[in-house]
């Protein structure tokens with residue numbers, strides 16, 4: 001495994017993001033919505049560092065088959081979503097790649113009539129975007145590499161690695 005972002009750098013990046021969020025949401029009714037499954041580690045670390053009252057919810061986006069990611073084949077499961085009507089929602093995902101997932105989920109959340117919606121990602125993969133939107137907050141930009149760890153998976157493995165890395169083949 002080649003380390004791309006070390007545990008220490010992740011800790012600093014997440015703490016810095018938490019400070020920015022706490023400042024920006026001063027006086028607001030923050031709900032942090034994590035996208036399953038990739039955001040769980042990021043979510044757990046981030047919310048513990050946000051010095052501001054908040055609620056937490058989860059939603060899931062999965063594609064019908066394989067990795068073909070057209071907006072139409074994303075299945076959104078909002079069974080674990082709290083009532084966000086009138087609240088200031090921050091949608092949290094592991095990585096902004098083509099951006100399709102985030103774009104679809106932002107639309108879905110807007111239908112629930114929150115007061116505001118913004119997005120935050122741990123990683124922003126450069127040069128891959130297929131949508132108009134960009135995340136409001138991000139911790140790190142990375143080149144076009146397939147990375148795992150800190151919640152990100154390859155075939156549902158490696159999520160437990162404490163750092164971000166590139167799996168080595170052979």
Ligand code: IMP
Pocket residue numbers: 038069093094095096097098099100101102145146147148152153154
């Ligand atoms: P997007 O819809 O193309 O932005 O894809 C977002 C989703 O694809 C993420 O939530 C991840 O589940 C997955 N993904 C994209 N790039 C990577 C990667 O480098 N490693 C692991 N998962 C990734």
Ligand code: MG
Pocket residue numbers: 037038153
């Ligand atoms: Mg994933």
